[in-house]
Amino acid sequence: DVKVTQSSRYLVKRTGEKVFLECVQDMDHENMFWYRQDPGLGLRLIYFSYDVKMKEKGDIPEGYSVSREKKERFSLILESASTNQTSMYLCASSTAAVYGYTFGSGTRLTVV
């Protein structure tokens, strides 16, 4: 069963900490995405990557960075966590040959 795996289901971090959210896909997909999901706001794109070592800003990149050193892994980094970054973070992957994203189950991050 193909899948996108997010390393943590729940995380609690302190304000100012550097936070790493990890995502791994086993489908050899070229494209990977990070979204955050907030009630009433839907899913908003933070960053995406179409290839290894390549990244592009999404709609809300401020306060975030990403890393893609290997095709299967896409990491989201919160440089200095703030309380307004408390959210559900969803990783997804896709390939040009097939319509649709495959999402991970999400990481619920709480910044206190």
Add this chain to the structure above:
Amino acid sequence: QQQVKQSPQSLIVQKGGISIINCAYENTAFDYFPWYQQFPGKGPALLIAIRPDVSEKKEGRFTISFNKSAKQFSLHIMDSQPGDSATYFCAASMGGTASKLTFGTGTRLQVTL
């Protein structure tokens, strides 16, 4: 700016009824319109999708209706079942299957017995 507007925010439908969720978009360059279904504790999963060259697509009890001139599309769930209770997101993208998706704000559907 919100490029895809979704309504209603929540919906309660009786078992056997028809659930209808609407979306409107602004960018006429969008050429792919999927719907995603999300159950609690899970990531969204692709349910059904449509391209603008057709006005309707049906898969089982799920139908997308697309109105290009009005820049609107909707999801109809026929014979709604309690197992359909979930959050539904419409989305849109342009430039092919690999392009980034812009999502609506979501509709929480509850199907009652």
